[in-house]
Amino acid sequence: MDGFSKSIGGGGPNVPAGSHPAGGSQAAAGGGATQRTQYPYVTGTSVIALKYKDGVIMACDTGASYGSTLRYKSVERIKAVGKHSIIGASGEYSDFQEILRYLDELTLSDHMWDDGNSLGPKEIHSYLTRVMYNRRNKFDPLWNSLVIGGVKKGPKGDEKYLGMVNMIGTHFEENHVATGFGNHLAIPILRAEWHEDMTFEEAVKLVEKCLLVLLYRDRSSINKFQIAKITTEGSTIYPPYSLKTYWGFTHFENPAQGAVGSW
């Protein structure tokens, strides 16, 4: 919904900076004082995540686009939530910031109960599903696809959890998830190569393989990534880094080689 239909339907900010032709009608369509989300503006692209031996690993790039302009290049789209979870978001970045505010309130009141219990990833996922669904019911969605991962001690020991929820409230739990273009490019790789109890190094290698494919093929991704992991010890969001890319293909070196004509 957030990545794909935009590029095909020609939606999203077609005229980025400056005049917005549909500006006037937007206010009118919103019905006077209340405005509703019609399109996303500053968007993040795919987030991918998978369960491994010690917990959950999540990765995404640090770019945020304004239509076809790469507006922000150092944006953190993965954040820690409480002691047991991390959340990653694609889609409208300001809506993600709003969601982080909601989660702040939630974790604060959870902490103030001071009852020795803290919200785990399953609870956070359930809460966010309700928030997204209720906003969709009011026709004013939070234009995001969220990935929630974490580890918490349960009745069967340390239980790893990884789930996803999209802007209309569709949600599910899986061993590996990806949003936006990741759904089409990364999930096939994850389905073929993921297995139970991968080591951290194996998981990072697999994640980097997916990120590289997304870098080559997703127009809105950039070569600056962040990986985050969550284990029983807590969450770690690693500093951003770049992947090595290869452009030395003969067709790139001499693109007009096979073409007859002046262009």
Place this chain on the structure above:
Amino acid sequence: MARFDPYENNGGTCVAVAGADYCVVAADTRLSVGYSILSRDHSKIAQLADKCVLASSGFQGDIKALQKALAAKELIYEHNNNKKMSCPAMAQLLSNTLYYKRFFPYYTFNVLAGLDTQGKGCVFTYDAVGSYERTGYSAQGTGSALMMPVLDNQLKSLVLSYCQLRTFNTKLLLVQDAVTPLSESDAVDLVKDVFASATERDIYTGDRLEIVVINSSGTHRECIELRKD
């Protein structure tokens, strides 16, 4: 322009077959969006009461909200009446809940099934806005059009089809007649066959089949693999 669409169809098919003293409910576990598969292992079946099970296909956000709302209402009923809700009672509640959102519907296609107050199998089939009827068997969802003809062929009683041929009097349609005389294991085999067939031709049906059998001794769950393409 990409306009916000509050609905999406996450696909899948649900089936239920009522027997003399049992009920078989089944649904595939594939969650799709567009041409992608989001999950191969997502259950569409919710146990609302000990003898009452709801299988829903359609938009998953609405399915989960509906199942949650019904479970909450069932709990309140238990607290007020000191007993679990019977299947026919839940059937009426589901219809009312769906119609309440008549002008912004739950995009869900439901089959409610279980044992009635006499212990006989019952199946209730719904559309998205709450119109329902009690039948002996039903299929709802993306593969329903592929399954219903096969179920009609195997389960509609000879008495029923004969009456229909001879007269146009639809009052002869005795809904309870459609409760199958098949044994429990035969009904389960039929359900498996019918899903295998629908999986061949419906892109949204497949991966795994979850079968729930309700009888006097309780609820029994079984899963079998379906084609993953």
